[in-house]
Structure formats: C-alpha cells, structure tokens
Amino acid sequence: MGATQASSEIRWRGIAAAPGVALGPAFIYRVAHDEPPIRHLNSDEIPDTECSRLDAALTAVREDLLRLKKESPSSVGSALAKIFDAQVMIVDDPSICAQVKAAIHGERLAAESAFARVVGEAQRTIERSPDPYLREMANDIDGVKIRVIDRLMGYGGATEHLSGPAIILADTITPADIISLKRGHILGIVTQTGGQTSHTALLAKSLGIPAVAGLGIDMRTARPGVQVVVDGFSGVVFVNPDADTVEFYQRKRRRAHSPWPKKLEALRELPAVTRDRRTVSVMANIDLPGEAELVVASGAAGVGLYRTEYLFLQKGGYPSESRQVDVYREAVRTLAGRPLVVRTFDLGSDKAARDAPPEANPALGVRGLRLSFERPSALAMQYRALLTASTEGPIWVMVPMVAAVEEFEAALELWNQIKRELKGRKTQFDPNTKFGLMIETPAAVLMATELAAKADFLSIGSNDLLQYTIAVDRGNQRLASMQHPWHPSLWREIASTVTAGHRSKIPVGICGEMSGNPYTVPVLLGLGIDSFSIHPNSIPRVKALVRQCTYAECRRLAEKVCEARTAPEVLALVKSFHDRVERQGNGTSSRATGSSRRRSKKPTKRQ
C-alpha cells in the first residue's frame, strides 16, 4: 500500500530559471511567512514602545544585510551586492518609517502589523508595474519585509539552516536567503513565484544551482524530505519520481555536467590544431572568477577574457586591493597553469559606472581606459593586485579601449611604475607578466604597428571594433540589420592587425561574438589569429571545427574575404566554405557540424 502511494509521481511544470539537473530530498522553505495577523495594541501597550521596537528591528536588519553582503562569495559578489544595497535603501526609506509610525499611533497597530501593511501596499503597486525589472524589485522588498517582521515577531533569524544537501522548495526565496543557507547544501531550487530574470535565478545560474521558478503551486503540498527532481533545462519538477524518471535524470545529470556532447568528448583534452598542424588556443570568456572551474571543465586553453568590471560595479567604491588579490589568485589557481587574460575595468558605455555623470553618447564617451585615467589610483590598485597575484600563475593584463598610442604608453608607464614600486617594497611578482591591449577602435587598427611595438600581445575586441568601424550603435535596434560581421572593412582591419602583431612577433587573439561563430572561425584561422576567446559552452564546437580545417585552405579563404567588395560576397564565401567542411567532416563529427548548422541558420542576425 505504502509502496504504491510512494510511487505516484507528481509532475510540475514551471519556468526554466537556471540550467542543470538535481535530485535530492525536499526542504520546504519558509512557506509559513503569511502576513502577520492584524493585531491592535492593548490598552496597556504604548505606541511609542512599538515605534522603538520598529527602529530596533530596522537597525538589526540593516546590520544583517550589510553582514550578508560582506559574507557573500566573491564569485557572485557584485550582482548580489546590488541586491543588498537595494534592500538597505528600503530599510533606510524615511517615508516607510514615517508611515508605519503613523499607523502605529493612528490606528494603534502593533509594529509588525503596521509594517506589513505599509510595505505590502507598496509591493502590490509595484507588482502591477509593466516593467519586469521593477516587478522583480517587489521580491527584494519581500526579502526585507520578511526579515523585519521576523525580527519584530521574535523569530531568531530570517533563515533556518539545512542539515544536509537538499532541494529547496519555497514560494519565494531571496538571494540573501540562498547565501545564508549553507550554499554547498543547496542542490536545486524550486519556487512558486519568480521568472527567468529574477535575481534568484541569476544568482542560481552563477552558482550553478539548477532552478525552476514560477510553478504557481503551493509548495506546502509537498512533504518535507520527499524525493524531488529538478530539471532546470526544461523547467520541469518531479515530486516523488518513479524509478525510470530517476534513472533518466541521473544520466542527464552526468551529461549536463559536461558541455561536451558525447561524440566530442574525446576532443576535450586535445589541442585545437588544424589538419595541417597549425595550433591555436581556444580560450573562454568569464565574468566571475568562480567560472574558472567551468573553464577547466570545458577543456579551454585558459581564460582569454576575464571582464573585471563586474568586480568594480559595486556600490561603496571599488573593491579593495586585498580583495582583488584574493579574487585573481583564486581564479589563477583554479586554472592550474593555464593563462588568465584579465581586462582591466572597462566601465562606461553600456556598463555605466554607478557614480558616473550621464553622457549624451556614452559609446563615444568616458569609458574603458579613458575612465581608468580619470581614476588613476583605482587603475594603479588593480595593476598592483594583478601583479601581486601573478606569483600564482600566468596572468596577462589587457588594456581596454585604446584610441591613441600615447594612451597605451601612459598605461604602460603606470604599469612599469607599479612594478618598480613593488620591487622597492620587495613584493614578489612575476616579472614576465604580459601587458597588452585590446584593438577595438579603427584608430588602434591604423596604429597597430606602433602599438604592437610596445605591447606583449594584442586582442581584437570584435564587438566594439564592428560598432566603431561601421558607426552603428550596438544597442540600436533599427540598425540591427547592419550588425553582422560580414563587412569586408572589418575583415581588412582584422587582417592588418594580425599582420602588425606578427611583425612584432607577438600573439594576436580575438574575443567577441564573432570569435565563436562557425562561419567566421575558418577566416580568422586563415588570417593567422593565434587565440579565440569564446563562451565556455562553444569550446567543443570551435575546437572540433578547427580540427576539421586545414590552415592552407583557410588562408585561401581569408585572402578572398579580404578582397571581397560587399558583405553579401563575404557571406557567400564563408557559407560555401563552411558547408564544404561540413560535408567533408560528415561522419567523423556529425554532432559538431549539426549544431553548427542550427546555430548559423540566420547568420546575419548574429553578433
């Protein structure tokens, strides 16, 4: 009897919020946080006492939030810090405090009832907003509300602790709660509310925790400890799964942990080398140092672009030097000898610094190196931190947004000055730490020879280079049809950059959307690009493609592309080349080429 009941599987469908598969026991989290009952003060209770209780609770929650912000793992630091900052702003809100106190005095409400009502009303208004981002803020507000009410009602903390690994089932869970629970113990997250862009989903994604949101089901219907399967790919949750489901998902979980399709698995540890033995580096882009682990698992030759701006986008100023040293060390250690190419903070344009004044045309404004020079002490600090971390493994430092030789020279001057300073202080660092720059303005392309003479490496930032070359704003939807990498002008720029770099005997890499595109990879290969930096998930595909081509045929293709007159001509060339390689490769690696075909259905829409 019990057995038949236990085998009745329940299937819930929600929104796939964070990819991955998880199996484990359910932990029903915080389903009991209904609004506190409306409680009026007894005749012997004094409203002023309630007001001081409110003040005390707000102060305590403020401290909790700041502590949690400090404790949050560096790998998710900036995204989370923003949420905590928003929550602190809500705690500090003068009008909430005034309205709650007015309700305490005017209606003789208990502090928790007054607080719940005032905040609840605001929340409901915000939840009606047409703007999904604003609606998401309602969740952040909820996090604060729960904390304050818990304090007021004398509950210990806002969070219980997990005794072992479990799948969290909650009506809603805030990022702060995820951090306060023992993170290693969260196998998966299932929530009644929320969506793909919720802060919780974003956090789950960066922590690699599979999550399904927006089920719209009361989680109390699940029994604590019951087995749960979370499929964060398709947004399905199984409660009490039967044996077939468990087996299916155990297999799927094993596969999910590797970006390598079975047929390409053998390539993981092999170099990206063409059939005629030209080797290139296929590297990965990362935003958070915690992703370095993924990079190792993907079989990448290292990190070709670590964007540090997320580290710098925190309120309360830039990260301290020691914090930065820790972050860089952690990443470089994880890479175990593979190089870490670090782009110094590239704020501005679409990633506006928090305290920067608005600009009429940010893409042509104070961004990248220009912004760095407005804050030379922050740049000096980052250089120092990178050099200090360089004893742990190879770090390459990359300067963004260079438009003039003297700009790069100024950066180099500062870099050398920091090295002398560290030497004077007898701080250890790797004196061979490479210092190079991104080529992402047409000016830098035209001056590439002079720049290459001073640099240890060049890296073409293809997204910005395209934007500045064809003078099309990356964010302008009306010009979307022009935003493709088939412009011959772009290819001639890449060709001359590679030539300039190789004449100075330094490597030339490329990052940006086009470096992982199956149509463009052969041309880049043919132009002599030494390294590609792409999304970790694209690594198997690009490696497989490189291994199917010969350098000789790619060179001929590249020559034709550089001679082409129009974008349609370029597109026709790369397409026919790709299709030919695909036909040749059929059988040896059908999976790779199959996925290439899918990905390049609309080549003009890419980038």
Next chain:
Amino acid sequence: MTVTNPLGVHARPSAMIVQTASKFKAEVWLIKDGNEVNAKSMLGVMTLAAEMGSVVTVRAKGSDEEKAVEAIIRIFEMRFGEK
C-alpha cells in the same frame, strides 16, 4: 514644474532619483496625477514609477529647494543616462 520622460522610470532610475534627492536638505516630492511621493523614499519613487505615465511634477521646499528641483529635472532630461 513639469518634466516629460518618454522612457518611464524604473528601478535603476528610481535609485538615481532617491540618491540625488537625498543630497539636498530640502524636502523633495514627485507628483503624478495627484499622487505625491517623497523623492527621498525608494519605495515611494518605485510605486510612482510603477504607475508612471508621461508627466511628472517636481516640488521642493527648503533652503536649497531650487537646486534640488534643478538636479532632479536634470536627471530626467538626461533620461537617467540611458539611451
């Protein structure tokens, strides 16, 4: 004083308004359709933002009221630094 903002005010701009308003001693309010909120209140500005149409009035009272109004109008005009 009237300000038009075709893009609407969402969470990030809300934070900008609150941060800017908080720099001044004066009390600062935003008014829309008779709905008035304290511009130094995150929740207040967000609730207004949730219902935001096109016309918002800024009002301030205090020693630096003119500067406060100007500063708020400036960030609206700059479209909160967005494109």
